[in-house]
Amino acid sequence: MTEIIVLLAIIALFFGAKRLPALVRSVGVSIGEFKRGMAADADSSIDREP
Secondary structure, rough: OHHHHHHHHHHHHHHHOOOHHHHHHHHHHHHHHHHHHHHHHHHHHHHHHH
16 A cells, blocks of 8 residues: 555656646546457457457
8 A cells, every 4th residue: 555655656756746647647548548449449450250
């Protein structure tokens, strides 16, 4: 747990407190797009298999 806190503190220092919400938001959007892409890829591979 302390590793996560240290990592978050380093990220906050590196990017600054003002840009941190936008950074977290963009990471969340990217993760969502990745999951949708993986789900679409899995669906298309299921359709192609005999």
